[in-house]
Amino acid sequence: MDGAAQVATTGLSGFDLAIIITYMAGILAIGTYFGKYVKSATDFFLAGRALPFWAIGMSIVVSDIGATDFIFVGGAAYSYGISAANFDWMGSMPAMAIAAFVFMPYYWRSSVYTIPEFLGKRYNTAVQIIHAGIWGVFMVVMLAVIFWTTAKFLNTTVGWPIPVSIAITVVVVGIYTLSGGLAAVVMTDVIQLIVMFVGGMALLVLSLWEVGGWESLKEQIGVMSQTVDPKYADHFTIMLPNDTTTPYPWAGIVFGLGLVMSTAYFSGHQGIVQRCFGARTEWDAKAGMLFGGFLKSFIPFMVAVPGLAAVVIVPGLATGDDAVPQMINKLLPAGIRGLTFSALVAAFMSSADTYLSSASTIWTTDLYGRFYKFRFGKELNERHGLIVGRIFTIVFLIFAVLMAYPIGQTPSMYTFIQKALSMFQGPVFAILLLGIMWKRATQWGGLAGLLLGVAFSTVLHNTQGLFTISDPFLFVAMWSFVFTVGVTVIVSLCTPPEPEEKLRGLIFGQVIKDGKIQRVLLDRVS
């Protein structure tokens, strides 16, 4: 949070502060309002399956774009140029179309609450529990990280002490998530996206105004590439050579990010797809994903372009992560600055509510639910699920508050957990894809693919000098995906096929071509 700490020098006006406080109070009121609609586990975890496409799309975008994206993507654009925007362009629409038309119909029709639950139906309980365990731990730790970074941000900008900042964030996010569940999370996300767009667009317009417009910006950076540093020559090139010294080689961007990592993210990140599970119809689930992809195409303009403008306005920064906070300090007038800070607070809060809601869903459905079935031989009912879900929400809030400081002081711990999760993405996507597209994939193929794929990711990630870039996570995702596909296919072919009854409604070809199965699925959903 070095970048965010930079805004400490802003000296927010009383008007800015009033905007931030009004914003937080408004979010609390709107989120809590949805509590009156929550009567069952389906209402709590899936918003009663009543979400319209526009709310889903807006919520997906705001959950995906955190405050750190504003700071780090802007910083990466400052250091490496527009290629940093690939994460929101190449890393969104192709993957979101695949998620919309391949994965969402299946998740939606099979009436699942979580991705691990789907994997459990398609493969076996071991795959479900391994996936749920890793995601469940990751989300709870990330919740503590987000509370810490939000508190640091509020401490440096508004001057509230860290314990007070944590308490305010926990109370606001906790109350509306606990009372309104997914519906409150999504509807507050809608407001948060609007605030984020207004704040982001203000920063974009004022950045371009300051440098004399887009063409002038290009011209000035072009001159700097000849007089200051040749690295600026590629600042307006979207695809960089494979042996680039930046973290964005073209093959990693196209294959690793475009085909594997982002598809794994939009098809397999519980926080993202849970919004689609809560759609009122299958059409809304698909349309929400596409609408989100359309909105995401504008994000780099608000995030990366101010980073590019900072090359001209605040040259020579020690780290690119200081670029956006410096631009906020320098360019935004009172009132707009308060709005932009609210946008950053919005980004923090939306990430926190996403992790809180999704962690509670996974722990209730996939871990407690499986334990309950194992112990008592029956599934959780709606009422029981709702109570357990709310208890988990409270427990995670308390855990996150207690762990926020120690985790905030130990960046290597959450770096380690994030790295562990990134090593998981390629293999999980491989078994998800094969599970849906290939009838012959067996439970043992899926389990072997998952375990050996994660092991292979670990090896690739830790073998120094194997790739030209220092943090080759894009290549790791790509090759671990290929490896997992190979392992799953080989083991599946060596083990007996799954029974037809188990696979009904879970295979792509059946759902498109078999009218009888389509009717069974639709009856099941209705």
Next chain:
Amino acid sequence: MSEAVAEPSFIERASTAFGAFMERVSTAVSDGITAVFKPILSPIFDPINNFLNSVYMPWATLFSLGLFGAGMLWVFLLKKEYVNLDSPGKGILYDLRLWTVISMTPHVIVYLYFAKWSD
């Protein structure tokens, strides 16, 4: 007179010690894995990396644009009833194939705009 330096709290000391421990474990694991697997994996990945490094950059740009183009074409190969199941209306505005094309168009424009057509 020198200013008194505050003693770090137990949590600060424990967090720092834990961070240092994790760092040491991570380095040891990485060194061990490199020693065992690099001789095995390098002969596989080096030729692939060399091939990707030599790809003419305009081809890479075309490939990225092709990904979006393929996505737009692909939705028209799916059954219309499958794509638009549960659609609230019958008109073209509710056709998600058109939504896909519209959603991808801004992306195609930026990739064309920021493309570099020489190596």
